[in-house]
Amino acid sequence: MDTVIIGAGASGLAAAIEAAGRGSVAVLERAPRVGRKLAVTGNGRCNLTNLNMGPEHYHGEEPDFVLPALTAFGVGDTIAFFRSLGLITVSEPSGRVYPLSEQAGSVVDVLRFAASEAGAQLRCGVCVREIRPEAGGFRVISDGPELHARNVVVSAGGAAGTVAGGSESGYLLLERLGHTRTRLSPSLVQLKTDNSFTRPLKGVRAPAAVRVMSRGRTVAESSGEVQFTDYGVSGPAIFEVSRAAVTCPDCVICLDLAPVTGFDELADMLDARRSAHLTAENLLTGMLHNKVGRTLVTRLGYPLAAPVSTLTRADTDRVARAAKRVELRVTGSMGMEGAQVTAGGIRTREFDPATLESRLVPGLFACGEVLDVDGDCGGYNLQWAWSSGRLAGRLGDRP
Numbered sequence: 001m002d003t004v005i006i007g008a009g010a011s012g013l014a015a016a017i018e019a020a021g022r023g024s025v026a027v028l029e030r031a032p033r034v035g036r037k038l039a040v041t042g043n044g045r046c047n048l049t050n051l052n053m054g055p056e057h058y059h060g061e062e063p064d065f066v067l068p069a070l071t072a073f074g075v076g077d078t079i080a081f082f083r084s085l086g087l088i089t090v091s092e093p094s095g096r097v098y099p100l101s102e103q104a105g106s107v108v109d110v111l112r113f114a115a116s117e118a119g120a121q122l123r124c125g126v127c128v129r130e131i132r133p134e135a136g137g138f139r140v141i142s143d144g145p146e147l148h149a150r151n152v153v154v155s156a157g158g159a160a161g162t163v164a165g166g167s168e169s170g171y172l173l174l175e176r177l178g179h180t181r182t183r184l185s186p187s188l189v190q191l192k193t194d195n196s197f198t199r200p201l202k203g204v205r206a207p208a209a210v211r212v213m214s215r216g217r218t219v220a221e222s223s224g225e226v227q228f229t230d231y232g233v234s235g236p237a238i239f240e241v242s243r244a245a246v247t248c249p250d251c252v253i254c255l256d257l258a259p260v261t262g263f264d265e266l267a268d269m270l271d272a273r274r275s276a277h278l279t280a281e282n283l284l285t286g287m288l289h290n291k292v293g294r295t296l297v298t299r300l301g302y303p304l305a306a307p308v309s310t311l312t313r314a315d316t317d318r319v320a321r322a323a324k325r326v327e328l329r330v331t332g333s334m335g336m337e338g339a340q341v342t343a344g345g346i347r348t349r350e351f352d353p354a355t356l357e358s359r360l361v362p363g364l365f366a367c368g369e370v371l372d373v374d375g376d377c378g379g380y381n382l383q384w385a386w387s388s389g390r391l392a393g394r395l396g397d398r399p
Contacts, residue, residue: 001026003395004140004149005120006128007170008034010382011368011389012155013111018393019153020118026147027115028126028140030156030169035108037157037164041340041382046104049078049386050379051095057380059243060372061182065348069356069387078386085110096379128156131173137363151363153392158342158369159184166336170370174346178360181346182372186339187243188381193232193253193328197299201228205235206289209259212241212330213252220244223259233328239377242333243343251330257288257296257323266323270316273308280306283316288323296322341381345372356392367392 002023005012013034016027027034038046050057053075058066073081079089079097087110088100099106115122126144137150156170171181205227212220220241227235233253245251258266266287273283281304284293294304300322302315336342348371350359358364367388375381 001147001149003151003153004028004138004147005153005155005393006131006140006173007154007156007368007370008122008124009155009157009368010035010038010111010385011157011392012153013115014386014389015153015155015365015367015393016115016120016122017111017118018390019151019395020115020120022393022395023150025118025120026149027120027122028128028142028144028147029122029124030127030167031165032125034112034122034124037161037166038111038382039104039108040164041104042098044104045098045102046107047096047098047379047382048082048089048107049075049097049383051075051091051097052378053380053383057376057378058384059343059374060345060348062348062372065353065371066373066384066387068353069391070383073387073390075383078383081386081390082107082110085114094378128169128173131177131364133177133361151365151395153365153367153395154370155366155368155389155392156370158345159336160186160189160339160342160369162337166342170366171346174366174370177358177364179346179350179358182344184336184342184344185243185246186333186336186341187246187343187374188239188340188377189242189246190229190234190334190338191232191238191242191245191253191330192332192334193330195230195232197295197326197328198228198232199230200295201291202230204228204289204291206257206292207259208237209256210237210241211254211256212244212248213254214244214248215250219248219251226255231334232331236377239340243374245330246333247343253328253330255326255328257292257326261287263320263324267317267320270320271313274311274313274316276308278308280304280308280311283308283311283319284323296326340377341374342369343374345370345374348372355394355396356388357396365392365395
C-alpha cells in the first residue's frame with residue numbers, strides 16, 4: 001500500500017482524492033460510515049467555504065501556518081473542485097457558500113463517489129490503535145487487518161462533536177510518535193451564562209450586537225442572531241465569539257438588543273410613548289421582539305400592567321440603556337459534546353506548512369482539525385479541511 005489515510009471526514013476524503021492519483025490508498029474510518037460529522041455541519045446545510053477568506057479568520061499558536069495550504073487550494077479552487085465532482089454551489093451576501101441542494105449529505109456523497117472512483121479503498125468501522133514506523137514506511141495496527149504503507153496521513157479530526165464521532169484518537173496517535181499538543185477547548189459552541197434573563201426567553205431568536213468583555217477589556221465582537229436558552233445563549237453571533245468566551249478569564253457577554261438604533265434615538269422613541277394609552281407590557285413593541293421587550297421591562301422591576309404614562313423620562317432612559325446593554329456572566333459552555341470545532345490540537349510548528357509533513361517523522365502527514373488550527377464561524381473550518389487535506393494528499397509531491 002502506498003498511503004494509509006486515518007479518518008474519512010472532510011479533510012480525509014479530500015486527501016484521499018488527491019493521494020489516489022499518486023498510488024494505492026486505503027482510508028480507515030472508525031465510524032460506520034464516512035463523513036459523519038460533515039453530514040450534520042451547518043445545521044445540515046454544509047457551509048462549504050467563504051468568499052471572504054484570509055488568515056485573520058484562523059487561530060492557533062501559529063495562525064499564519066494556514067497560508068501555504070490556502071494559497072495552494074483557495075476558495076476558487078474549492079468551488080471549482082466541487083463543481084468538477086458535480087456539486088453546484090451558491091453564495092450568500094455574507095460570503096458563505098453552500099451546496100445548491102442545501103444538503104450536507106450531497107457533499108458527503110460526491111466526495112465518497114470521487115474517492116471510490118479514484119481508486120481509494122474506504123474501510124469503515126476500523127479503529128487504528130498505533131502507527132509504527134518501520135523500514136520503508138509504516139505499519140498501521142488496527143482492529144482490522146494490519147497494513148504496511150510508505151506514507152500515512154492522519155486526518156482523524158478533533159475532539160468536538162462527540163455525538164457525531166469527535167474523539168481524541170488522532171491526537172493520541174500523533175503523540176505516540178513524539179508530537180505534542182496544545183490545550184484543547186470547545187469552539188463554535190453554545191455558552192452557559194447567568195440565566196435569569198435567558199431562561200424566560202428559551203427558544204426566542206433576536207438580532208443583537210455581541211461583545212465579550214474580560215476584566216474590563218473587549219476580547220471579541222460579533223453581530224447577528226442570538227438564540228436564548230434555558231442555560232444561556234446560542235446562535236450564529238454567539239458561536240463567533242465563543243472561542244474567546246471559553247478561553248478568556250472572567251468573561252461577560254454584553255448584548256445590544258437594538259443594534260441599529262442609537263441610545264438617544266431609542267430613548268426618544270420610548271419617551272414619546274409616555275403619552276400613549278399603553279401599558280409597560282407594550283413599551284418596547286416594534287423596537288424589540290415582544291417577548292424580549294416584556295422580559296426586559298420585568299427585569300427592571302416595572303409591572304407589565306402599569307400605564308406607561310406613569311413612567312418618567314428617567315425611567316424610559318433606563319429602559320433604553322438596558323436594551324442597549326444586557327450583561328450576562330459566562331459560567332461555561334456546552335463543552336466538546338456541543339461544540340462544532342476544537343480549538344487547539346497538535347502543534348503546527350512540528351509540521352512543514354508547505355507540505356504538512358511531520359518534521360519529526362518523515363512520510364507522516366496531518367491535516368484538518370487534528371492540527372492546532374481553528375477558524376471562525378462561516379465556512380472557514382471546512383475551507384481549512386479542503387485545503388489542508390488536498391495539500392497533505394500531495395504527499396510532498398513524492399514520485
